[in-house]
Amino acid sequence: MSINRRDFLKTTAGSAAVASTLSIFPEVVEAKIGELAYEGEAGKWMSSTCQGCTSWCAIQGLVVDGKVVKIRGNPNSPSGGRICPRPHLALQQVYDPDRVKTPLKRTNPKKGKGVDPKFVPISWDEAINTIADKIMELINAGETHKYLLMRGRYTYMNEIMYNTFPKLIGSPNNISHSAICAEAEKFGRYYTEGYWDYADADLDNCKYLLAWGWDGIASNRQTPWFMNQLGYMKDKARITVIDPRLSATASKADRWLPIIPGMDGALQMAIAHVILSEGRWNKTFVGNFTDKINYFIPEKEVPSELEVEGKVIPVVFEENHTHGVVAWWNLELKDRTPEWAEKLTGISAKEIKEVAREFAAAGSRAISWVSPGASMQVRGAYSSFGGHALNGLVGSVDAEGGILQGSSAPSAKMPDYKPYLNEQLEKALKQKKIDQRGTKGFPALNKKSGGGVVTSRVAQAMMDKDPYDIKVAIGYWNNFVFSINGSNVWEKAMEQLPFFAHVTTNIAEMSMYADIVLPAKMHLFERYGFVKNKQNMYGYMSIHQPLIKPYGEAKTDETEVPFLLAQALAKKGFDGPLRYFQDNFKDIETGKTPETSEEFDLNVVKFLSKPVWDGSSNDKGDTINSWNELLEKGVWKTKKYKPGKKIDNFKTETKKFEFYSETLKKVMIEHAEKNKITVDEAFEAANYTCRGELGFVPHYEEVVRHGDEATYPFIFSEHRSRLNREGRSQNCSWYYEIKDVDPGDVANKDVTKINPLDGKKLGLKDGDKIKISSPQGSLESEVKLWEGTRPGVVIKCYGQGHWAYGRVGSEVFGAKPRGGNNNAILFHDYERLSGANPRHGGLSRVKIEKI
Structure with a gap:
């Protein structure tokens, strides 16, 4: 897999030539992309950022003669310069010959899956003017609220395209992908400690890690740092992984609990029951009964008073830094014994007790880490709530060796857009959002009713025209047709959308419904931008900058495209957006007004990142005193976080860590x-079974599965690959060649993993072709018999199954997928309290047929 420099340059030049002549529907194309490597390291290392997952790691690329040929971690990064396989795959992405080179226009008015759009190349002027004309039609008709912006992954430059531009043209409909990512995971943290974000952790001092569906070696949340730390943690800590699949992390753990999918909440309640009934809670953090007697007795409520020798004596639990532990026991935990949980979870009562004792013994140095696997379920908000509540029981919240909120890097605030609005636009912004957030059936409780987003609801709302119809839409860095449960629902929604423009690096399923396709610069190598994140107890800002010239006529989706639209709209008589951009984003050094999209792009990133490069934040972290210094170093990080500052200062109603969530109660x-209903009716409308006070404490909710067991005898479960670059690496040959880095998977194939016991019953052997069907749909796959799969569960990696994603990612582009898309069989449903997409928890039952 190495070639010399001359051959490398010949390969990439040839790839560019192929891309310029490639038809949209090639009949026969060799399924291979030029392999990239470089013998030697002559060249310049330049800093940028990988966004292959939400770790958002700072990286450096080796640039030789205008080509990026090698990737490494940035030594200034909080991860210590470590990276995972994902940024290496980006080399094949940026030099992918199937990238969109020039704007395209649809010439076939018919839309549908497998329908050739008959795209033809057009100029940027024609493309931008076509979109601007559609926006002007909405402005002139007083229907600007019928404009929709759909954002996928993003940099912090999204403040322009996603947050501000829709408002400047009078639309409330800036819809984020967030609900298909991890909103339910954040729910538990917010309604216990008032923190709606991802967590950080003190892995250096951790003594016990309880990982709920979290495969830290492979996917999301500090992946490179955890990969590095795992070996050290093995020497001083115990790791328990709860997952129906033997993941990469589970294979390295001290204990693997192959739980029945969706039963995380039951296991959490049983662990909490053991900790309290056996008196193992952290009494310094939580508190204790004033008489030092443990009244947490199984199957009995803690009494408010006792009669002793004719005297009535109050029973008092004096809490220190928490609120509501007795209420939690009385409302839920008293009956949640390990024996009760064993029947639901498939984990023995003996093992549940052992895990609870181990976890409690580590005290404030124990971490219960809740991932999307445990929380992105139809009723997963309470699994998130319960998993995080365990941290409260052992006092590991904001503690050394525990789970932390962490620090944040500073950035500039966006200028006020309101002076650029007229009365018509202000009125339009008050219209309801298309995703129906905050309505009776979709609470989306991100800090308030309707504060979140219900991304997957947009498709059905568009078809129902509720609360109104969408006429013009733009999407960028997204592929909802492929990436959301019930992909056929999105296919139908996009078929009836009157006008859609897609800004993308590659033609994808969503692009196939577009009227205009705009070529986007690739985030890692071709554009400016920045992101903010946390890792290893540091908050940080990591920069994007162009390492190489952009492919073809690509432009930056988040800045250049809206600026070009603003210029076109101004020429058509609507100059608000252009005035806003030019008034507020002049060159910081010269004061020059931006006249081109490239000038605007650079001005915006310098403006928003200014607090970390102008020297004003040097006392808060790294020392950087110029823009060029930030580009060179690539990352600015805070001083190391010191635990303990949040104790008794949580942003909850009580300022305490809430087991009984007064914060959730207020919001509900x-x-x-x-919505003019009762709280119980609100829980019912959100598809939760809890009523009354039970709704305000962590509790077990019966799992929701679609499909009856007689017809669909197996539970379907999916996982992420350590090679998935946000689902965008499937047109890379390297992805398939090394797919067996994921436990149980096979190189160059898309397999479904079945326990050998189930395989024997079905008469299946390795390599057999099967059809997997659910009430939602079906897909075809191959069998891999694997002991790392819990019996009764079939497991498949998410990512393959593209019917439109290039010569490698699709078997026949536009017609036949390579592998199967899990979202074809995952039921189109919702976790309504947070708005999240419930892709885990055994949502769909399936049947398997040999073909």
Whole structure:
């Protein structure tokens, strides 16, 4: 897999030539992309950022003669310069010959899966003017709220395209992908400690890690740092992984609990029951009964008072830094014994007790890490709530060796857009959002009713025209047709959308419904931008900058495209967006007004990142005193976080860590009153079974599965690959060649993993072709008999199954997928309290047929 420099340059030049002549529907094309490597390291290392997952790691690329040929971690990064396989795959992405080279226009008015759009190349002027004309039609008709912006992954430059531009043209419909990513995971942290974000952790001092569906070696949340730390943690800590699949992390753990999918909440309640009933909670953090007697007795409520020798004596639990532990026991935990949980989870009562004792013994140095696997379920908000509540029981919240909120890097605030609005636009912004957030059936409780987003609801709302119809839409860095449960629902929604423009690096399933396709610069190598994140107890800002010239006529989706649209709109008589951009984003050094999209792009990134490069934040972290210094170093990080500052200062109603969430109670009451229903009716509308006070404590909710067991005898479960670059690496040959780095998977194939016991019953052997069907749909796959799969569960990696994603990612582009898309069989449903997409928890039952 190495070639010399001359051959490398010949390969990439040839790839560019192929791309310029490639038809949209090639009949026969060799399924291979030029392999990239470089013998030697002559050249310049330049800093940028990988966004292959939400770790958002700072990287450096080796640039030789205008080509990036090698990737390494940035030594200034909080991860210590470590990276995972994902940024290496980006080399094949940026030099992918199937990238969109020039704007394209649809010439076939018919839209549908497998329908050739008959795209033809057009100029940027024609493309931008076509979109601007559609926006002007909405402005002139007083229907600007019928414009929709759909954002996928993003940099912090999204403040322009996603947040501000829709408002400047009078639309409330800036819809983020966030709900298909991890909103339910954040739910538990917010309604216990008032923190809606991803967590950080003190892995250096951790003594016990309880990982709920989290495969830290492979996917999301500090992946390179955890990969590095795992070996050290093995020497001083115990790791327990709860997952129906033997993941990469589970294979290295001290204990693997192959839970029945969706039963995380039951296991959490049983662990909490053991900790309290056996008196193992952290009494310094939580508190204790004033008489030092443990009244957490199985199957009994903690009494408010006792009669002793004719005297009535109050039973008092004096809490220190928490709120509501007795209420939690009385409402839920008293009956949640390990024996009860064993029947639901498939984990023995003996092992549940052992895990609970181990976890509690580590005290404030124990971490219960809740991932999307445990929380992105139809009723997963309470699995998130329960998993994080365990940290409260052992006092590991904001503690050394525990789970942390962490620090954040500073950035500039966006200038106020309101002075650029007229009365018509202000009125339009008050229209309801298309995703129906905050309505009776979709609370989306991100800090308030309707504060979140219900991304997957957009498709059905568009088809129902509820609360109105969408006429013009733009999407960027997204592929919802492929990436959301019930992909056929999105296919139908996009078929009936009157006008859609897609800004993308590659033609993908969503592009096939577009009227205009705009070529985007690739985030890692070709554009400016920055992101903010946390890792290893540091908050940081990591920069994007062009390492190489952009492919073809590509432009930056988040800045250049809206600026070009603003210029076109101004020429058509609507100059608000252009005035806003030019008034507020002049060159910081010269004061020059931006006249081109490239000038605007650079001005914006310098403006928004200024607090970390102008020297004003040097006392808070790294020392950087110029823009060029930031580009060179690539990353600015805070001083190391010091635990303990949040204790008794949580942003909850009580300022304490809430087992009984007064914060959730307040928000649910407000949501119910807004919708003129009772709180119990609100829980019912959100598809939760809890009523009354039970809704305000962590509790077990019966799992939701679609499909009856008699017809669909198996539970379907999916996982992420350590090679998935946000689902965009499937047109890379390297992805397939090394796919067996994921435990149980096979190189160059898309397999479904079945326990050998189940395989024997079905008469299946390795390599057999099968059809997997659910009430939602079906896909075809190959069998891999593997002991790392829990019996009764079939497991498949997410990512393959593209019917439109290039010569490698699709078997026949536009017609036949390579592998199967899990979203074809995952039921189109919702986790309504957070708005999240429930892709885990055994949502769909399936049947398997040999073909």
